[in-house]
Amino acid sequence: MTTWEQIAAAKRAQTLSQIPKGWVEPNLIQxxxxxxxxxxxxxxxxxxxxxxxxxxxxxxxxxxxKIASREMTSYDVCYAxxxxxxxAHQILNCCIEIFFEQALEKARELDSYFAATGKLLGPLHGVPFSLKDQVNLIGLETTIGYISRVGQKSDKMSLLAKVLQDQGAVFFLKTTVPTAMLASETVSSLHGRTLNAINIAFSSGGSSGGEGSLIGAKASPLGVGTDIGGSIRIPAAFxxxxxxxxxHGRIPYMDVTNSYEGQELIPSVIGPLSSSLKDLELFTKLVVDSETWNYDPQVVPVPWRDSSEVTKRKLRIGLMTWDGLVMPHPPVLRALRETCHALTSRGHEIVKWSFPDNEKLVDVGEKVYxxxxxxxxxxxxxKTGEPISDYMNIARNVSRGKGHSGNALDVNQWWEVxxxxxxxxxxxxxxxxxxxxVTSDGxxxxxxxxxxxxxxxFxxxxxxFGCENYTVPFNxxxxxxxxxxVTQVNVEIDSVESGHLPSLPDDQKMHGYYEAQDFDKIPVCLQVVCKRLEEEKVLAIASVIESCLAATT
Incomplete structure (x- = not known):
């Protein structure tokens, strides 16, 4: 009888076998x-x-x-x-499905089409595009970290993948996820651990850790992840x-594989990761303009809205330095100060934000998950006898510590949630x-x-050291x-700050974890948040923040 360890080993070998032999470097990490x-x-x-x-x-x-201006060919871009x-995969273990040959053939076809017609297929013509494992492509497996799903090939394509492909995107691989996508790091018995592209001693984050790691290594220019508790934002930040x-409802999730597919109280959403803010807008506008509400009943029929006025006026920004539960480390606090300074020096207004029920938002999210x-x-x-992950065991113990009975919620409890x-x-x-x-203009x-x-x-x-306090509330x-x-950790200036005395267990644990030299040169990111269905506005405000930061450096 084949064991789960044998199935997992065979799958990892199969993934590696899809890399051309000339690109296999056994001593790469050494x-x-x-x-x-x-x-x-x-x-x-x-x-x-x-x-x-x-x-x-x-x-x-x-x-x-550059492809549109004929400075580069789709094939050369795809090959690179x-x-x-x-x-990157041989260092970081970030890919689960690799199909370079098909991608290069698709790139050739796009070059031939452009040469023959003088037309582009769409705004993404010839651009390589990576996909989180959840996204279905015909003939490829979608294991979502489960060994028992190895060998089960999809007979359908996710709607989002079809939209992107119709606009010229060239898919060339799918990226790793933790088991069931239920972790803020990316590890499974199936593929092992996915490492951070900036520092391999650090976690890539999760659950879109394969995407974050791959794009962080500049091995993909643009890709998609999903987010039900921070799974796009955490790998992006790390x-x-x-x-x-x-x-929910702005980008189509139709035919994307998921855990707990019937759970819609806090729905998983799908969105882009990239090294460029303009890429996020390119992706989002393209997808919204495709009017997928005609195919996916969950997509809201809201066309793309021009938010350029936001970039031409004073912004009023609510600053949440901390949530009252877990104080951020010194580099994160410095990033907040520097961003606020960049904004106020250009006439924007910062006011304090301190919602009194942050803990309730976190706790109710945990009840749903x-x-x-x-x-x-x-x-x-x-089905295969593979073990439950350490992360999920910890999550279960935390739930018990907060009074969870250890049983599934009944229908009345679900209604209460x-x-x-x-x-x-x-x-x-x-x-x-x-x-x-509290704002100056009312x-x-x-x-x-x-x-x-x-x-x-981490x-x-x-x-x-899982701490989704700053992501879960917005889910x-x-x-x-x-x-x-915003910046990166600087051992010279990001020493431990005095004044904050942690009292809660999670706060004490996070406070004690910080040693500046251990984090030196690790990126520091922040997030800007707008209300529901305000994707155009939040992208525009992010562009204002980006320009203000650039002007102060």
Missing amino acids: NMNKDGYVSACGYLDTVLPEHEVSITNLTATELAG FCHRAAL QGLYGLRPS GADFYAEVEQILE SQEIRHLKQKFLKYWKNTEN KPIDAILCPVWPSAG HDGKVD VLDYSCVVFP
């Missing part, structure tokens, strides 16, 4: 260590051909422009990213990227409107500025969020 690199991204720049590095340093928007991704968590006390996960794991969420949404919206009483704030995570990241395998509220890079 050579990287010998040369003194901790950044896979930085190391790949030194070992790849110079002309390929020049291609992979471009954003998706730039690549689309396939080569880089092949090496790798110094941009990421959009859209509201653990509503069946991981029964579905355990049932699927039992639904009612609690509705009341919290109403209270949050009222609190937002009441900011008109108008409510435009957005909230806050951390993504209390630290700049070391790989430190599963007890409960279903608000639009953009993550953006």
